[in-house]
Amino acid sequence: MTLLSVDNVDANHGLLRAVRGVSLTLDEGEVVALVGANGAGKTTLLRAISGAHRAGSGRITLDGVDVTDLPPHRRARMGIALVPEGRRLFAELTVEENLLVAARHARAGTWTVDAVMAAFPLLQPLRSKRASSLSGGEQQATAIGRSLMTNPRVLLLDEVSLGLAPQAVEAVYRSIETVIGAGATVLLVEQDLSRAMRVAHRLMCMLEGRVVLEGPAAGLTREQVTEAYFGLGRHVLAEST
Amino acid sequence: MTWVNAIVQGVLLGGLYALFACGLSLLFGVMRIINLAHGDIAVLGAFLIWTLVHETSLSPFLATLLILPAALVIGYLLFVTLLERSLRAGQLIPLLTTFGLAIVIQNLLLQLYSPDVKSLTASAGSFTTSSWHITDQLSISALGALTLALAIAVLGGLQLFLGRTGMGREMRATAQDADTAALVGVDARAVYARATAIAVAIGFLAGGFMALRSTFEPSSGPTQLIFAFEAVVIGGFGSLWGTLVGGIVLGIAQTIGAEINPQYSVIAGHLVFLAVLALPRSGILAGRLARA
Secondary structure (H helix, E strand, C coil), X not given: CEEEEEEEEEEEECCEEEEEEEEEEEECCCEEEEEECCCXXXXXXXXXXXXXCCCCEEEEEECCEECCCCCHHHHHHHCEEEECCCCXXXXXXXXXXXXXXXXXXXXXXXXXXXHHHHHCHHHHHHCCCEHHHCCHHXXXXXXXXXXXXXXXXXXXXXXXXXXXXXXXXXXXXXXHHHHHHXXXXXXXXXXXXXXXXXXXXXXXXXXCCEEEEXXXXXXCCHHHHXXXXXXXXXXXXXXXX | CHHHHHHHHHHHHHHHHHHHHHHHHHHHHHHCCCCCCHHHHHHHHHHHHHHHHHHHCXXXXXXXXXXXXXXXXXXXXXXXXXXXHHHHCCCHHHHHHHHHHHHHHHHHHHHHHCCCCEECCHHHHHHHHCEEECCCCCEEEHHHHHHHHHHHHHHHHHHHXXXXXXXXXXXXXXXXXXXXXXXCCCCHHHHHHHXXXXXXXXXXXXXXXXXXXXXXXXXXXXXXXXXXXXHHHHHCCCCHHHHHHHHHHHHHHHHHHHHHCHHHXXXXXXXXXXXXXXXXXXXXXXXXXXXX
């Protein structure tokens, strides 16, 4: 059944129309990957869903409840959790404090500090370390853990592998796959196409603010996605007119 | 020995300055608002306590305690009615808003209480004049010691609150990154309102102790604000214990200045403040509220 539904949403940065009439639905337990070039509107779309960026028009519903006009902290309390690009930890707080801040207004659920430590074993020895002293991969694990502490119904992951060493990316994705294995509903933005196709059930490709390709991850070829990613077909069309 | 006495008196005076500076530091640390009305808010507190004492002949200490819940409410309303709107309009507007508020409070007090000088020293009985004579030239006043102890208790309490409680953690997280705090369910507006409430309550406390120590009038606020600013800058903006150190350094500078010549008291404080500002890293304990 549909858990999150985005209906014809526009989101602008001033005059720039970053997201143009995007619609998507996310079923309970589904993992959808959002791919596309830089500036395609992926991050803005995730931010619009979380409420961090106000949608210009359109409707966003969570489990049938219209959240379009709710501020981000209300949406977080209802179960929409965004792991923001660049991790954005509370740098002066310890790892544990970062998690506890998120626990204060959490929905009822199974995620606790200990559960996060179990899912991200690399964090266990770092519990009382200041977040600013962690490596990129450790920070990313903390950021994901912090979002999980709200016991989200939908987890939005924005470029979790950005700026991480390959080994750290592996560690972070192993943990994400654990979370997905437990039945989480995830919408993730990922630059690494093969990783996106492996993790996700469904793939969506954005170009210049629009969804240009959508389909089950298993049913799409790399060529199809690459073409949509760079907008090759469209440009040929544009030149011929 | 007179120098030792000057230093001891400076430390005690520093407690009062730290109390003044604490509320200023909190608002700046949590929401980056420089509250130019902080001194006048403290003086407003002093007048409210004075009124309560004169209407009911309660002890000034009890009156100060009783006024604190009202201070929390006033602080909360101050945020909801004025500061929240001005925060939304950018960095400069809160500064102008609190500047305007300072003028409004001063004139309101002038209208209601006349420009006469007032004090609570007499109402507090023998406590304000009692002291421990260590030697002939060195004595510690009971009120000074109580003020310093209170300042330490308030700063320590604030540190425990920020470090150990959920509400305090939330306040530090919001101070660092309000947008991200919202993503994990924190309502920045509620956090800011709470911080303002606490800052006003501590301001009232400082006002009450100022009134016990010396005299005050409707126009006393700006001077207290300058001392509070100097204490905060000397100690490092946003650092709680730095605020205490800053207050004490300022207090000592003033009493030593006064020891040289009574006219040099205030200017000596200003000079130390300017010297610290000129240092490469401003603040003796440069740091952030979040580290508290």
